[in-house]
Amino acid sequence: TGTIAAQLIVVTASGCVSLPATSSFQIHAVPLVDFDLPVVCMPAGVAAFTNKSTIADGSAAQFAYSWNFGLPNAVSTLKDPVYNYPSVGTYAVKLKVTSKDGCSDSLTKSLTEVYPQPMANFAVTPTGVCLGESITFEDQSNPLTQTITSWVWQFGDGNSSNLASPVHTYTSAGSFVAKLYYITDKGCVSDTAERVPIIHPYPVVN
Numbered sequence: 001t002g003t004i005a006a007q008l009i010v011v012t013a014s015g016c017v018s019l020p021a022t023s024s025f026q027i028h029a030v031p032l033v034d035f036d037l038p039v040v041c042m043p044a045g046v047a048a049f050t051n052k053s054t055i056a057d058g059s060a061a062q063f064a065y066s067w068n069f070g071l072p073n074a075v076s077t078l079k080d081p082v083y084n085y086p087s088v089g090t091y092a093v094k095l096k097v098t099s100k101d102g103c104s105d106s107l108t109k110s111l112t113e114v115y116p117q118p119m120a121n122f123a124v125t126p127t128g129v130c131l132g133e134s135i136t137f138e139d140q141s142n143p144l145t146q147t148i149t150s151w152v153w154q155f156g157d158g159n160s161s162n163l164a165s166p167v168h169t170y171t172s173a174g175s176f177v178a179k180l181y182y183i184t185d186k187g188c189v190s191d192t193a194e195r196v197p198i199i200h201p202y203p204v205v206n
């Protein structure tokens with residue numbers, strides 16, 4: 001890249017040599033296109049793309065971007081766009097970058113990490129107890145192709161737990177809506193499962 005000087009000298013059949021003719025022209029840098037692919041979790045389908053394109057002359061701040069997210073009319077001209085995918089699948093994501101001098105290049109990557117929402121499920125044993133007795137909450141969730149990294153239990157009485165299968169003792173009688181959701185190693189959040197354990201009061205003997 002840079003300013004190049006070209007020179008032409010003509011030699012005739014009789015051996016005469018011309019004066020040199022010189023002309024200068026510019027060789028501009030071509031963008032080196034690159035970007036990071038996100039992990040996408042359903043049902044929101046949020047995909048945040050990170051541009052990593054560079055150029056030898058340091059003029060990346062003047063780039064023009066053209067993204068195609070692999071679906072009809074799914075395009076953007078932002079540097080670091082966000083797109084919401086409608087469903088699980090494999091998508092060909094293409095980024096074209098054009099420099100301030102009109103030089104361009106493009107790169108296509110295959111987005112494969114689009115995960116369905118994992119399902120939460122748990123069992124309550126027993127489903128009804130007398131006041132002061134403990135209830136076991138057993139995780140029976142299906143994280144699909146993912147791995148559970150953290151659990152969020154809410155017992156419906158203001159208490160919570162992050163254990164996989166906690167044991168809880170309620171301090172008052174009644175019906176409580178216990179809930180569970182979890183987060184996977186891909187950063188996906190499950191749906192929320194609910195159960196209603198019943199805490200029976202002790203009879204009053206008089």
